[in-house]
Amino acid sequence: EPEVTQTPSHQVTQMGQEVILRCVPISNHLYFYWYRQILGQKVEFLVSFYNNEISEKSEIFDDQFSVERPDGSNFTLKIRSTKLEDSAMYFCASSVAGGPADTQYFGPGTRLTVL
């Protein structure tokens, strides 16, 4: 069964460093999402992406964050200068269609630890 994959599973970085989290969505999916979950808290929406552009972003998704679909398979989240409060589990999700009738499929997550 097709699945969303994410790499790395765990990333440790120093404050101020840039990190890139990678996702490979399911191949025929067109809509892509990043969510994050700080330890012990609920999952929060970061950004959605369709047709090679951001379709919606949250207040969390400030200028330090960017997303890209550099080729036909990868979807990346870049944090330019990490802060301690960026430590969280980051989930990528994808769906075939972006509208109300579609299930989002989640990757296993990347745990980001900022020291």
Added chain:
Amino acid sequence: KNEVEQSPQNLTAQEGEFITINCSYSVGISALHWLQQHPGGGIVSLFMLSSGKKKHGRLIATINIQEKHSSLHITASHPRDSAVYICAVGVGSYNTDKLIFGTGTRLQVFP
């Protein structure tokens, strides 16, 4: 005020018990999702519904759009059902359907 409220936050049950988890929301939605999060962190979609009721195995999800309320039921619970169950609502348009998540219900089923 949270846009998605779940209750209870924690739930323990004996194997075989019937379990109900409730979800209320305060925003207009495209659909309501029930998801399961395993101890390792992975998230799996269980149901997506915009009206009525859906059933999959021992899991049943219902939604009342007028009351902005949904329930997830587990019949004949089993220790392998132990996980965090999350209610999320889809709020979107033609090119996005971001999910707003509840805080989750941690379920432990004991043999």
